[in-house]
Amino acid sequence: MVSLDRAVIARLETHGEHFELLVDPDLAFKFKHGEKVDIEALLAVNQIFKDAKKGDKSSLENAQKTLGVSSLEEAVEKIIKKGDIQLTTEIRRKILERRRKQIVNYIARNAINPLTKAPHPPHRIEKAMEEARVHIDINKSFDDQLNLVIKSLRPLIPIKFEERKIAVKIPPDYTSKAYPAVRKFGDIKQEEWLKDGSYAFVITLPAGAVDEFFRKLNELTRGDLESKML
Secondary structure (H helix, E strand, O other): OOOOOOOEEEEEEEOOEEEEEEEOHHHHHHHHOOOOOOHHHHEOOOOEEEEOOOOEEEOHHHHHHHHOOOOHHHHHHHHHHHOEEOOOHHHHHHHHHHHHHHHHHHHHHHEEEOOOOEOOOHHHHHHHHHHOOOOOOOOOOHHHHHHHHHHHHOOOOOOEEOEEEEEEEEOHHHHHHHHHHHOOOOEEEEEEEOOOOOEEEEEEEEHHHHHHHHHHHHHHHOOOOEEEEO
């Protein structure tokens, strides 16, 4: 559970009733925007309030009847997702910065410059966002915000989202380290363990991640691998 001194209030007013929760601001924000979180870690106390500051409690039965839920977990979900989270200025700033970095990293990893076929470095994306005066709205979902950012950036830098399919063969001396690492990069379409212990596979991954993928593989295999773009 989050400590009371760090918790903020999540509030929902509906059908003439007032419901409040004391929640972890970061987890509540993530939960509100679709990420999975541990409800126990999210709450400061397992209690629904009418007025959290005064300690005026609301019964679970009243929440169940008003919100149409059957459990505390369902009530928490509805209050957070349908209501408002009272974020401090500092917490809001941190969330905005984290969202900005998420968007920059996503574009850097998944998109390329179609003229050079190379990914855009994060600093170039950040500079273009500044030039375009991109406004990050934490109340929008990540996908909605991402689409707006890309629309703003396209007049400044060429962006294209592509995937690459690569066939790779890793010698047996390096498979124990390489096997778990490669699976984090993309979607393994085909894989086979060869008689000599080598690991062969075909992977599909974002075009912007290709350089990072090969840097990691070369590091793990000391450059001893076979690969081919399909």
